[in-house]
Amino acid sequence: MNTELFGVISIFIISIILAVPxxxxxxKVFTGDKTLLDPIFNPIEKFIFKISGINSTEEMxxxxxxxxxxxxxxxxxxxxxxxLLFQGSMPLNPDNNPNMTPDLAFNTAISFMVxxxxxxxxxxxxxxxxxxxxxxxxxxxxxxxxxxxxxMVFTAMKERTTDKLGNFxxxxxxxxxxxxxxxxxxxxxxxxxxxxxxxxxxxxTITTLQGDSVAxxxxxxxxxxxxxxxxxxxGGFFGANSAHPLENPTYFTNAVELWAQLIIPFAMIFAxxxxxxxxxxxxxxxxxxxxxxxxxxxxxxxxxxxxxxxIEKMGIAQTTGAMEGKExxxxxxxxxxxxxxxxxxxxxxxxxxxDSSMPVSGSMQLLAMMVNAFYxxxxxxxLNFYIxxxxxxxxxxxxxxxxxxxxGKKIEAxxxxxxAFIAILHPLLILSGTALASYFAANDTAxxxxxxxxxxxxxxxxxxxxxSEMLYEYTSSAANNGxxxxxxxxxxxxxxxxxxxxxxxSRFLPIIGPLAIAGLLANKKYIPESAGTLKTDTxxxxxxxxAVIAIIAALSFFPALALGPxxxxxxxx
Amino acid sequence: MKNIFSILKFTLFMVVLLAVIYPxxxxxxxxxxxxxxxxxxxxxxxxxxxxxxxGQKFDKSNYFWGRPSAVDYNAxxxxxxNKGPSNSDYLALVQKRIDTFLIVHPYLxxxxxxxxxxTASGSGLDPNISPQAALIQIKRVAKERNLSEEKVKALVxxxxxxxxxIGTATVNVLELNVALDELK
Numbered sequence: 001m002n003t004e005l006f007g008v009i010s011i012f013i014i015s016i017i018l019a020v021p022x023x024x025x026x027x028k029v030f031t032g033d034k035t036l037l038d039p040i041f042n043p044i045e046k047f048i049f050k051i052s053g054i055n056s057t058e059e060m061x062x063x064x065x066x067x068x069x070x071x072x073x074x075x076x077x078x079x080x081x082x083x084l085l086f087q088g089s090m091p092l093n094p095d096n097n098p099n100m101t102p103d104l105a106f107n108t109a110i111s112f113m114v115x116x117x118x119x120x121x122x123x124x125x126x127x128x129x130x131x132x133x134x135x136x137x138x139x140x141x142x143x144x145x146x147x148x149x150x151x152m153v154f155t156a157m158k159e160r161t162t163d164k165l166g167n168f169x170x171x172x173x174x175x176x177x178x179x180x181x182x183x184x185x186x187x188x189x190x191x192x193x194x195x196x197x198x199x200x201x202x203x204x205t206i207t208t209l210q211g212d213s214v215a216x217x218x219x220x221x222x223x224x225x226x227x228x229x230x231x232x233x234x235g236g237f238f239g240a241n242s243a244h245p246l247e248n249p250t251y252f253t254n255a256v257e258l259w260a261q262l263i264i265p266f267a268m269i270f271a272x273x274x275x276x277x278x279x280x281x282x283x284x285x286x287x288x289x290x291x292x293x294x295x296x297x298x299x300x301x302x303x304x305x306x307x308x309x310x311i312e313k314m315g316i317a318q319t320t321g322a323m324e325g326k327e328x329x330x331x332x333x334x335x336x337x338x339x340x341x342x343x344x345x346x347x348x349x350x351x352x353x354x355d356s357s358m359p360v361s362g363s364m365q366l367l368a369m370m371v372n373a374f375y376x377x378x379x380x381x382x383l384n385f386y387i388x389x390x391x392x393x394x395x396x397x398x399x400x401x402x403x404x405x406x407x408g409k410k411i412e413a414x415x416x417x418x419x420a421f422i423a424i425l426h427p428l429l430i431l432s433g434t435a436l437a438s439y440f441a442a443n444d445t446a447x448x449x450x451x452x453x454x455x456x457x458x459x460x461x462x463x464x465x466x467x468s469e470m471l472y473e474y475t476s477s478a479a480n481n482g483x484x485x486x487x488x489x490x491x492x493x494x495x496x497x498x499x500x501x502x503x504x505x506s507r508f509l510p511i512i513g514p515l516a517i518a519g520l521l522a523n524k525k526y527i528p529e530s531a532g533t534l535k536t537d538t539x540x541x542x543x544x545x546x547a548v549i550a551i552i553a554a555l556s557f558f559p560a561l562a563l564g565p566x567x568x569x570x571x572x573x
Numbered sequence: 574m575k576n577i578f579s580i581l582k583f584t585l586f587m588v589v590l591l592a593v594i595y596p597x598x599x600x601x602x603x604x605x606x607x608x609x610x611x612x613x614x615x616x617x618x619x620x621x622x623x624x625x626x627x628g629q630k631f632d633k634s635n636y637f638w639g640r641p642s643a644v645d646y647n648a649x650x651x652x653x654x655n656k657g658p659s660n661s662d663y664l665a666l667v668q669k670r671i672d673t674f675l676i677v678h679p680y681l682x683x684x685x686x687x688x689x690x691x692t693a694s695g696s697g698l699d700p701n702i703s704p705q706a707a708l709i710q711i712k713r714v715a716k717e718r719n720l721s722e723e724k725v726k727a728l729v730x731x732x733x734x735x736x737x738x739i740g741t742a743t744v745n746v747l748e749l750n751v752a753l754d755e756l757k
Contacts, residue, residue, distance in 0.1 A: 007739030243695030465657035487655030
């Protein structure tokens with residue numbers, strides 16, 4: 001057990017230490033300073049922009065950024081949707097997997113485009129290798145879009161008055177080629193040499209040692225899993241995601257994949273400090289996030305190590321902790337840690353089945369996605385946190401009776417309205433979705449076209465845990481996370497379409513909001529810091545932001561958590 | 574309209590870079606990896622009997638058994654049971670597994686059975702069991718094969734992977750059983 005705990009702590013600390021130089025590098029990339037990969041990628045990018053007729057040096061205002069961002073996403077959606085619909089008759093399909101149904105293709109295309117990667121299919125049987133490659137493309141570009149949006153907000157936070165906020169395409173392609181691509185390649189290579197396959201051959205049929213015949217799925221997995229974690233996407237190559245022994249073969253690869261999903265969210269916060277030359281601000285933000293993360297992760301690891309009380313009563317040895325849905329090579333400590341890492345960050349890859357987690361862990365996983373601002377996804381993690389900063393500045397301003405200011409810009413009614421709307425949107429989408437699904441389940445409604453059979457048929461577990469399954473699915477969609485209580489029967493029009501809509505709204509509105517606020521603020525007059533300015537790089541302000549986050553998340557979600565995992569916790573005692 | 578056309582061209586080039594050149598580069602490097610990136614296999618007498626990383630079903634009494642699997646070790650798919658910890662059907666199933674295990678291993682005390690032997694893994698393809706899960710099967714396997722317990726025990730102990738600094742202690746069931754077949 002000590003080697004397990006030591007594993008958890010060392011991976012966490014190494015990730016933080018490495019995030020500082022990576023953050024410095026990201027800041028350099030966004031500033032446009034020279035970097036190591038320039039000789040390779042500068043000519044390629046120049047060529048791409050020239051042929052496409054895109055001017056990557058023209059300065060854009062926030063509305064132009066938004067327009068570019070939304071148009072590229074629209075094109076990508078149709079590309080992916082089309083491939084998934086007709087994959088059965090397209091090349092690179094050695095296992096002869098069929099076309100996707102339109103509702104599943106709709107959900108999958110959106111889900112990968114918005115960096116969520118909710119997967120209502122299983123990789124082995126649901127997609128061809130061509131589709132896997134297209135999905136991998138979306139894993140790159142969705143992460144790149146998030147980082148480009150964050151880069152615009154960083155630029156807008158500079159101490160000056162302007163509406164020129166850099167170029168979307170420039171930020172986007174640099175994020176892809178200078179940051180995501182090299183890091184993904186590193187991870188892919190580490191996985192390759194630890195046993196993850198990278199082949200275009202289909203299933204292999206073998207006769208096992210005791211004489212059974214069994215087929216083994218393989219595929220071009222290593223490249224896919226690299227960007228899956230670096231881009232905080234989390235869409236698995238195989239159905240069991242990173243619990244699958246080929247997707248995550250050893251404790252070492254597990255550490256690499258954990259590092260890979262933590263590194264960019266960590267580094268982005270440090271990048272902010274280097275980019276604005278406000279290191280203290282980034283330390284405060286990182287501190288708040290880390291406190292929040294630890295408060296979620298510690299109870300989870302403890303409850304997984306303690307095991308299931310109901311199984312304890314049966315009198316067997318639970319010395320290795322709760323093992324249902326977990327792999328022996330990882331054990332409960334690192335699996336518990338991963339389950340929180342993957343939910344605070346919007347990765348959503350799993351190395352254990354969250355549906356079988358202990359109730360305390362389940363509620364922490366849910367809470368991590370409900371808050372959705374501790375570290376967060378590639379680029380967008382900071383955007384979510386930015387909303388809470390604006391709200392905290394506003395509330396503190398009111399408390400001391402001063403005009404609220406953030407980095408020399410006045411926060412006024414318009415910005416606060418946008419921030420409040422975005423903050424409320426998250427619980428609204430989660431709770432109304434869950435309410436709708438629970439209503440059908442409670443009445444056991446016959447669902448007709450939407451689901452074959454009655455609504456309780458989509459539940460894999462009875463009682464409170466069944467409610468948690470539905471709550472988790474909408475929370476995961478709204479947080480663009482992508483993990484699931486996978487027992488839920490979610491490949492049907494009801495779940496595909498409702499979560500698809502939640503995914504779209506909860507990806508783009510929380511990008512539009514911060515971009516608009518940052519754009520509006522950048523245009524305002526810069527007021528130099530004075531004795532009366534509320535300082536935002538102090539511990540007190542950090543506590544304030546934490547309080548705002550805790551109050552908004554706790555108030556909106558506590559009743560739902562009480563009905564799901566908390567009730568289950570008390571019945572298990 | 575001109576705008577959309579630009580984006581289409583831009584997308585096409587990005588697809589080539591990120592979804593063709595990148596995977597091909599990794600595929601190229603894979604040719605240097607174990608078994609050229611097709612997954613490491615284990616061969617007995619020149620015949621592939623399994624993938625080293627993929628667990629397989631062992632239910633014959635002369636072999637060490639792996640963990641219960643929600644997909645019955647069918648590696649064409651993967652997945653866990655997704656049963657919640659308070660689900661009464663699930664708890665009854667675990668109880669049944671314990672009872673069955675005790676019938677086949679009458680020499681065992683209930684408290685000697687580790688949890689991983691009666692719970693399904695996340696992937697359904699877990700290649701490993703805990704050392705304790707291997708140790709408690711020694712007596713049965715030795716008896717079935719007419720081998721001395723000491724000999725089998727020595728084999729199991731040689732097959733336990735203990736972590737040096739970080740990690741968990743594991744036994745690869747397939748490797749153990751292959752070595753067991755070679756034991757005279």
